[in-house]
Amino acid sequence: MIYFYSTLCLGVIVTWLTRIMPFPLAKIIKFPPFFHRFLTYLSLSMMTSLLVSELLVLHQNSLPTLDVMRFIAMIPSFLIGYFRKSLMLSVVTGVIIMAGLRLLV
Structure with a gap:
């Protein structure tokens, strides 16, 4: 069961980093x-x-x-x-x- 939750958490983190983080970074980068x-x-x-x-x-x-x-x-x-x-x-x-x-x- 721990593998399921750790996989779920890592999947959320990877999804968040690749899909959400470019939006604020694009406002910072010139x-x-x-x-x-x-x-x-x-x-x-x-x-x-x-x-x-x-x-x-x-x-x-x-x-x-x-x-x-x-x-x-x-x-x-x-x-x-x-x-x-x-x-x-x-x-x-x-x-x-x-x-x-x-x-x-």
Whole structure:
């Protein structure tokens, strides 16, 4: 049982270090202007590609359809990503709104 908990704790630490730590470090490190310009659009482009791929439901031998519930959750997430340029805040917003919509439906 100790192996399970130690593996779980180490997995959380590794996940936290690789996924969360780059956000505060990126604010500390001074990047060249071209790289900074690239990073300002990176979160928006990543969120757009992820959201568009999740919004469309593919069907065989017909056109894709729009998943309305995911589209409703996408709107505030997209706006947060566009105006705040924060990928993490945008993802958290989308997850919270999607959870709220699933509770209502």
